[in-house]
Amino acid sequence: MTVPFNDLARAARLQHEELASATEQVLQSGWFINGPNVRGFQEEFASYLGVGHVHGLASGTDALEIALRALRTDDRSTVVTAANSGGYATCAAQAMGMSVRFADVDEQTHCLTPVTVAGVVDDDTFAVVVTHLYGTVADVAGIRAVCEPRGIAVLEDCAQAAGARGFSGRAGSLGDIATFSFYPTKNLAALGDGGAIATNRDDLSDRVVKLAQYGWEGKYRAVMAGGRNSRLDELQAAYLRLRLPHLDDWNQRRRDIVTRYAAAAPDGVRVLPVHEDGNVAHLAVVVTEDAPALAEHLAVRGIRTDVHYPIPDDRQPYRQVPEDPGLRVTHSLMGRVLSLPCFPELTDDEITQVCDALHTF
């Protein structure tokens, strides 16, 4: 039996009737953009996160670009982020014409820390993008304590952490502003592209609304440079409203899967995210000395795997960012991480098959 790395058809099948009827309702309503489902989802997600404002957008990448643009209010142009998190923040910052500097990540969590951030921020830094990687909630409060005295904002990239909790609330409510992706594999998933920005800051919320709609304040009156168009649509919002009520249960299932993998893993092999209360397990990532050997061992036993992520941002072939020798931990993770199947609809038999294979490595 083959265990797929992911199988999006399973979740769609389980909710088929509801999703089909939501589709029919949107068709009947004649509202396809900026309608009641988008407004409803924004309110429901804001209340779930415990934030003042949520704005639906076209993707997680749009959310990063618009959030960074909203945060930049003076001449400073550098964004600090991690180089091991898939390159999304780097890509967004560069698309906005900003410079990027990398801080190293923690050996245990693979996330930025207050210490690594403190060593890298400088007078040109206006924002730090903290990715809650794999669903592990980073120490946002500690990073804010480093940033706030210097007038540097903290952006949480929650694309992999919808529903996760930090000490003082949900991921997405911990920094100045937060971004989400509803790409179909994410914990809270649309049936296409989608994203959102969450914030408690009214000033940022206002800027985001304008930037996401041509720089407009009201119709056809542009008051802000750098605007564009980015929208969540009514169909995706309707699907997300059907899925948000299940998010906590689905996250619990993901956490249980990671817990089982961790128990089956041989000595010296760690599985992330570690089972702390707030983490949600977007991915189940094994950390081992020889990840390619483990991938081969699992492939022979019918288990599909993937690598998140194989190349740190500062080593990408296009080399817009110079290689950074300070990223000791980031670079040491190359060849040492392997992602296992982890989605709520995995069957118990499939999980057992993965555990058995892991155990014999």
Ligand SMILES: *Cc1c(COP(=O)(O)O)cnc(C)c1O
């Ligand atoms: C998926 C992802 C994004 C990008 O989201 P899109 O909706 O695909 O643009 C950004 N950041 C992280 C950490 C992601 O996992």
